[in-house]
Amino acid sequence: MTPKITRFLTEQVPATPCLIVDLDVVEQHYHDLHKALPDGKIFYAIKANPAPAILKRLVSLGSCFDAASLQEVQMCLDAGADPKHISYGNTLKKPSAITEAYAKGINLFVFDSLEELEKIAQHAPGSRVFCRLAVENEGADWPLSRKFGTTTAHAHTLMLRAKELNLIPYGLSFHVGSQQTGIAAYQHAIRAVSTLFNDLCHEGIDLQMLNLGGGFPTHYREKIPPIYDFAKAIDDALTEYFPHKRPEIFLEPGRYMVGQAGTVSTEVILVSRRGGAETDPRWVYLDIGRFGGLAETEGEAIRYQFRTPHDQTGGSTSPCIVAGPSCDGIDILYEKNRVAFPDALKSGDRIEILATGAYVSTYCSVGFNGFPPLEEYYI
Amino acid sequence: MTPKITRFLTEQVPATPCLIVDLDVVEQHYHDLHKALPDGKIFYAIKANPAPAILKRLVSLGSCFDAASLQEVQMCLDAGADPKHISYGNTLKKPSAITEAYAKGINLFVFDSLEELEKIAQHAPGSRVFCRLAVENEGADWPLSRKFGTTTAHAHTLMLRAKELNLIPYGLSFHVGSQQTGIAAYQHAIRAVSTLFNDLCHEGIDLQMLNLGGGFPTHYREKIPPIYDFAKAIDDALTEYFPHKRPEIFLEPGRYMVGQAGTVSTEVILVSRRGGAETDPRWVYLDIGRFGGLAETEGEAIRYQFRTPHDQTGGSTSPCIVAGPSCDGIDILYEKNRVAFPDALKSGDRIEILATGAYVSTYCSVGFNGFPPLEEYYI
Numbered sequence: 001m002t003p004k005i006t007r008f009l010t011e012q013v014p015a016t017p018c019l020i021v022d023l024d025v026v027e028q029h030y031h032d033l034h035k036a037l038p039d040g041k042i043f044y045a046i047k048a049n050p051a052p053a054i055l056k057r058l059v060s061l062g063s064c065f066d067a068a069s070l071q072e073v074q075m076c077l078d079a080g081a082d083p084k085h086i087s088y089g090n091t092l093k094k095p096s097a098i099t100e101a102y103a104k105g106i107n108l109f110v111f112d113s114l115e116e117l118e119k120i121a122q123h124a125p126g127s128r129v130f131c132r133l134a135v136e137n138e139g140a141d142w143p144l145s146r147k148f149g150t151t152t153a154h155a156h157t158l159m160l161r162a163k164e165l166n167l168i169p170y171g172l173s174f175h176v177g178s179q180q181t182g183i184a185a186y187q188h189a190i191r192a193v194s195t196l197f198n199d200l201c202h203e204g205i206d207l208q209m210l211n212l213g214g215g216f217p218t219h220y221r222e223k224i225p226p227i228y229d230f231a232k233a234i235d236d237a238l239t240e241y242f243p244h245k246r247p248e249i250f251l252e253p254g255r256y257m258v259g260q261a262g263t264v265s266t267e268v269i270l271v272s273r274r275g276g277a278e279t280d281p282r283w284v285y286l287d288i289g290r291f292g293g294l295a296e297t298e299g300e301a302i303r304y305q306f307r308t309p310h311d312q313t314g315g316s317t318s319p320c321i322v323a324g325p326s327c328d329g330i331d332i333l334y335e336k337n338r339v340a341f342p343d344a345l346k347s348g349d350r351i352e353i354l355a356t357g358a359y360v361s362t363y364c365s366v367g368f369n370g371f372p373p374l375e376e377y378y379i
Numbered sequence: 380m381t382p383k384i385t386r387f388l389t390e391q392v393p394a395t396p397c398l399i400v401d402l403d404v405v406e407q408h409y410h411d412l413h414k415a416l417p418d419g420k421i422f423y424a425i426k427a428n429p430a431p432a433i434l435k436r437l438v439s440l441g442s443c444f445d446a447a448s449l450q451e452v453q454m455c456l457d458a459g460a461d462p463k464h465i466s467y468g469n470t471l472k473k474p475s476a477i478t479e480a481y482a483k484g485i486n487l488f489v490f491d492s493l494e495e496l497e498k499i500a501q502h503a504p505g506s507r508v509f510c511r512l513a514v515e516n517e518g519a520d521w522p523l524s525r526k527f528g529t530t531t532a533h534a535h536t537l538m539l540r541a542k543e544l545n546l547i548p549y550g551l552s553f554h555v556g557s558q559q560t561g562i563a564a565y566q567h568a569i570r571a572v573s574t575l576f577n578d579l580c581h582e583g584i585d586l587q588m589l590n591l592g593g594g595f596p597t598h599y600r601e602k603i604p605p606i607y608d609f610a611k612a613i614d615d616a617l618t619e620y621f622p623h624k625r626p627e628i629f630l631e632p633g634r635y636m637v638g639q640a641g642t643v644s645t646e647v648i649l650v651s652r653r654g655g656a657e658t659d660p661r662w663v664y665l666d667i668g669r670f671g672g673l674a675e676t677e678g679e680a681i682r683y684q685f686r687t688p689h690d691q692t693g694g695s696t697s698p699c700i701v702a703g704p705s706c707d708g709i710d711i712l713y714e715k716n717r718v719a720f721p722d723a724l725k726s727g728d729r730i731e732i733l734a735t736g737a738y739v740s741t742y743c744s745v746g747f748n749g750f751p752p753l754e755e756y757y758i
Binding site: 034046047050067068069070071072075089091092093094095112114115116119134137142143146147148149150151154157158177178188256267269270271272273274275276277278283285287291295298321325326327328329330331332336347348361363364365366367368369370371372373 | 428451468469473492494513516521525536604648650654656702704706709711726740745746747748752
């Protein structure tokens with residue numbers, strides 16, 4: 001939590017639950033990633049947080065954008081992005097969305113199947129296309145490998161087909177999974193795609209671009225490798241597997257760019273030992289839960305850190321189960337990975353949930369149990 | 380899907396994805412439940428679908444309401460409900476919410492812990508309170524037992540404490556879990572609470588009410604027992620365990636009341652065999668997924684039925700994996716419980732998802748991946 005956010009919370013005391021994002025932290029992460037991987041062109045994965053303030057700040061820094069839908073394409077344009085700096089990065093696109101994006105000047109589209117490729121050829125003729133490969137997602141807290149990507153063999157066929165369809169076979173992409181903490185995942189993937197680059201080159205298809213996807217982690221409870229370690233591993237792998245000519249490198253950071261920038265402020269609704277005995281676990285119920293934005297606590301995949309008003313008092317703590325405010329039985333945040341809250345914690349206390357800038361504001365439900373969507377502040 | 384919904388879809392051809400709810404089906408279910416359990420007072424669990432049109436229709440039928448939040452209390456009042464017909468049925472309530480609900484005339488509150496009971500005593504003095512017991516949720520597709528409810532022993536203590544706090548110890552409640560298909564669950568729970576009724580009676584606390592919660596199932600893919608079987612089992616258990624004086628019976632149906640009334644209309648974005656081989660499974664990607672309202676497909680818990688334009692042609696079918704439109708890897712609806720879709724199914728086809736009236740509209744995210752919330756039509 002940054003001093004700017006602390007000051008905002010102290011001075012404004014906004015109603016809970018709410019999300020406060022420090023835009024300077026987003027900018028810092030943009031610079032850090034750019035410095036770590038100067039060869040990489042940054043396409044911010046808007047889905048992590050599409051707030052206009054974030055998009056405008058990134059436009060001013062020269063960022064490119066990875067859009068998951070026509071609506072996200074429009075958000076970038078509204079923030080002042082050049083359509084040439086936008087990649088339509090969802091392998092699932094309605095024909096009408098392709099047509100409209102194309103009309104707005106988008107000419108870079110991803111695909112991972114013949115059917116999608118044919119749709120792009122029909123509705124965005126002559127565009128640049130890149131094929132998403134399925135790669136190992138081991139080490140990722142939020143894997144993406146089952147739903148997306150194809151085999152290198154099929155990608156080979158599809159890239160040849162792309163050329164026949166008068167599209168520009170532009171590059172290849174992969175995604176090692178979100179909140180990927182294993183450096184090796186990138187190395188293995190780069191090796192796999194380099195072979196396909198070579199094979200296609202021999203068939204007269206000179207791919208220009210390698211899209212490394214996102215996945216760079218943000219710091220939650222567990223320690224993560226610094227971005228420079230990822231950058232070094234990626235750079236080494238590129239040197240090793242692309243010794244003659246290095247392709248243009250695209251990066252699609254989402255969580256990495258905005259995660260640390262955000263803090264959720266929440267109120268404790270109830271602290272109870274439901275069985276009544278001192279030996280029963282304490283349940284801490286907050287006014288935000290899985291349906292108020294903390295969707296990534298599903299399966300306790302993302303394990304956030306908390307700050308309470310009692311942390312500095314040196315009082316005793318004990319592990320608590322943490323749950324959301326709804327009547328839904330699955331609205332439990334942490335039961336296996338309990339949180340050591342101060343024994344002094346009580347109903348009415350305001351606590352902060354750290355590193356909540358990514359994948360919180362938009363997962364939020366429109367009104368489950370009548371609770372309104374999360375308020376957001378960008379400062 | 381009712382003829383009224385079919386006609387609406389044919390005549391209006393609304394943009395997808397959207398939810399259409401036939402209010403007459405809601406009314407029919409109200410009457411059916413009332414007929415099956417004439418002793419039961421129906422408190423519609425608003426959280427299942429809080430649409431004003433549904434609430435107004437139910438007010439006109441004389442229904443009572445189970446509200447999960449202050450906002451839901453207000454929705455009922457806005458629909459014309461008498462505050463005396465509203466139960467504040469969430470064991471998690473902010474003090475400010477209790478105060479406001481009390482000021483609006485609500486005087487029936489649930490609790491399952493000493494801490495919550497004390498909050499109610501302070502902010503809604505003199506109100507009627509009921510204690511939620513934790514009961515076995517075996518047989519429920521959407522269990523609720525870990526997060527809510529206390530032991531009978533502790534409930535005993537708490538009801539005595541309620542009296543000391545000048546509250547009215549009014550009754551007991553339990554919840555057998557949502558989409559409960561086992562009739563025995565109600566019987567076991569009624570037996571357990573009857574003992575507590577007797578014990579408290581001996582201590583001078585004459586409880587008036589037994590709240591059987593919700594849980595009554597709606598028909599998805601698998602066959603479920605008719606509501607009359609549940610009613611008979613409940614009636615028999617009440618006769619057996621409350622032989623002298625039967626308490627006032629409250630019911631909190633949500634899914635049962637509105638599930639069958641709704642149909643989601645969705646468009647197929649893509650049908651693909653991602654590996655390219657005929658032996659690869661077909662993936663069917665829809666324009667609605669887990670974050671567009673179908674949240675209860677988490678863990679494939681709720682298994683919806685589908686209708687396609689090819690169902691009547693007698694063509695071949697094969698099992699498909701079904702997924703949503705977002706870039707999120709967990710936005711997969713059915714992978715284990717595959718859906719036998721016609722082999723003729725293709726991108727652009729409109730299909731219907733049946734029995735989607737409950738727990739769809741409000742789970743929907745505010746805009747994950749840029750997709751706007753589900754459009755809703757109440758006819």
